[in-house]
Amino acid sequence: MQPCSPPRRILGPARLPVPVEQVKAPLRLAGIADHDEEVERLIVAAVDLLDGHRGLLGYALERQTWEATYPALAGVLELPLGPVAEVVSITWWDGTGAAQVVAPADYALDAAAGTVAAVEGWPDLGHAAMAAARPVVRWVAGVGCGAAEAGAIAALVRHWFDGGVGVPRAILDQLPRRLLAV
Numbered sequence: 001m002q003p004c005s006p007p008r009r010i011l012g013p014a015r016l017p018v019p020v021e022q023v024k025a026p027l028r029l030a031g032i033a034d035h036d037e038e039v040e041r042l043i044v045a046a047v048d049l050l051d052g053h054r055g056l057l058g059y060a061l062e063r064q065t066w067e068a069t070y071p072a073l074a075g076v077l078e079l080p081l082g083p084v085a086e087v088v089s090i091t092w093w094d095g096t097g098a099a100q101v102v103a104p105a106d107y108a109l110d111a112a113a114g115t116v117a118a119v120e121g122w123p124d125l126g127h128a129a130m131a132a133a134r135p136v137v138r139w140v141a142g143v144g145c146g147a148a149e150a151g152a153i154a155a156l157v158r159h160w161f162d163g164g165v166g167v168p169r170a171i172l173d174q175l176p177r178r179l180l181a182v
Helices: 020-027 033-050 126-131 147-161
Strands: 008-011 064-069 084-093 099-101 107-110 115-116 138-143
Touching: 020 033, 033 147, 084 107, 099 147
Parallel strands: none
Antiparallel strands: 008 064, 064 138, 084 099, 084 138, 107 115
């Protein structure tokens, strides 16, 4: 499998993985709008800590679009962030510098493995052109926040809202060990 550049988030999630009202209820703030912005800011901070390529979990919580560049259009392309929902596009550049898009029918996604492979071989570019092609794969990662992740986000918000600092081990312990990338 080919290594790639670190993934870049192109489009973030359309929604927070945990609604503000759900987090406010244990804080005894339900129905009080005065703290909505602060609670939302803390949810975003908790998600930033856990979510994505650099997050503690090492995977996407909600649907978001990512992109990575590969050294050549060959072999199996491993997508560095999952869970993979779909491939949006695979683009490479020909010898004239024009962008070429691989037709979706010409590649297959193995979502469980997080890999993309050509159905009948990638375009035959020739050795020199293959290195210059620098394919870019854009995909959607994230299928929804699970109960363990939502609980950890809510616990972090409560901890920080109450004046706590850092990340208590007890909160990380709420997450199944297989989820932690650290």
